Amino acid sequence: DGGITQSPKYLFRKEGQNVTLSCEQNLNHDAMYWYRQDPGQGLRLIYYSQIVNDFQKGDIAEGYSVSREKKESFPLTVTSAQKNPTAFYLCASSPGQQSNQPQHFGDGTRLSIL
Amino acid sequence: GNSVTQMEGPVTLSEEAFLTINCTYTATGYPSLFWYVQYPGEGLQLLLKATKADDKGSNKGFEATYRKETTSFHLEKGSVQVSDSAVYFCALSDRETSGSRLTFGEGTQLTVNP
Numbered sequence: 001d002g003g004i005t006q007s008p009k010y011l012f013r014k015e016g017q018n019v020t021l022s023c024e025q026n027l028n029h030d031a032m033y034w035y036r037q038d039p040g041q042g043l044r045l046i047y048y049s050q051i052v053n054d055f056q057k058g059d060i061a062e063g064y065s066v067s068r069e070k071k072e073s074f075p076l077t078v079t080s081a082q083k084n085p086t087a088f089y090l091c092a093s094s095p096g097q098q099s100n101q102p103q104h105f106g107d108g109t110r111l112s113i114l
Numbered sequence: 115g116n117s118v119t120q121m122e123g124p125v126t127l128s129e130e131a132f133l134t135i136n137c138t139y140t141a142t143g144y145p146s147l148f149w150y151v152q153y154p155g156e157g158l159q160l161l162l163k164a165t166k167a168d169d170k171g172s173n174k175g176f177e178a179t180y181r182k183e184t185t186s187f188h189l190e191k192g193s194v195q196v197s198d199s200a201v202y203f204c205a206l207s208d209r210e211t212s213g214s215r216l217t218f219g220e221g222t223q224l225t226v227n228p
Contacts, residue, residue: 004157031214042118042203042218043158050213058215090157094214100146100165100207103216105157 002027006091006106012114013078013085021076021109023091030096032074033103036060037088046089049074050096078111086113116141120204120219127194127226135189135202135222137178143210147171147180147187150203152221158203161189194226 004025013019025032031050035043045058049068063082068074074093078085088110092103121136139145146165150158162171167182176191187204204219 006157033215040220042220043216045215048215092158092216096214098209098214100163100209101214102148102160102163103214105150105159107157108155 004091004093004104004106006089006109008109009107011109011111013111014114016080018077018079019111021078021089021091021111023074023076023106025072025074025091025093025104027093027104028071029093029104030071031094032068033092033094034058034064034066034074034076035090035092037090037108043090046076085111087111116145116206116208116217118204118206118217118219120202120222123221124223124225127224129196129226129228130193131226133189133191133194133198133224135204135224137187137189137204137219139185139187139204139206141185141206141208143208145206145208147178148205148207148216149176149178149187149189150205152201152203154200161202194224196226196228199224199226 007022033048034046047066049055065077090108091106094103095101117140148163149161151161162173164171164180170179178189201221203221205216
């Protein structure tokens with residue numbers, strides 16, 4: 001079955017450490033996205049990529065970095081500069097620029113600080 | 115800019131009750147509108163969508179009609195079940211201003227009691 005796989009499901013970060021969250025899709029989608037979800041809040045866009053080797057900052061990009069070297073992969077690095085990284089991180093993909101096409105979501109990674 | 119406002123939660127209903135979750139939006143272009151559902155510990159799943167004025171999206175007994183004159187996309191279900199307990203998100207994408215990026219409401223927690 002086609003879908004989006006996020007790993008790990010749970011991740012713990014020590015102070016001053018960078019961690020990388022994995023996101024892989026086999027839907028042949030061009031566009032991929034990273035969202036952050038805090039308790040009782042909606043989703044906020046961190047970064048998105050419309051095509052391989054290109055990505056743009058979302059609304060809350062500070063303290064995060066991404067790469068898009070392959071169509072199916074869009075890893076997110078939470079750097080030590082992100083002072084409040086505890087959250088639920090969701091990866092999504094969509095066919096491309098068409099705004100009437102829905103995004104498909106992975107099951108998320110929950111990041112906590114040790 | 116674009117924005118989505120959902121009715122405040124949480125909402126608690128008895129099984130077989132009628133459900134309405136209000137959603138209004140602000141957009142400068144001609145948005146597509148979506149309802150997503152999130153079950154505990156999971157990612158978001160598309161529930162239904164509408165891509166132009168007066169369209170009605172429907173799925174699993176849920177319905178929502180795209181009302182351009184009132185800039186609304188209210189979610190309704192005639193008879194809720196315990197299994198409908200989840201968080202519901204209203205969202206829009208606007209090709210004119212933001213391509214396939216989604217703007218989310220803050221979510222509404224629904225609890226259905228037997």
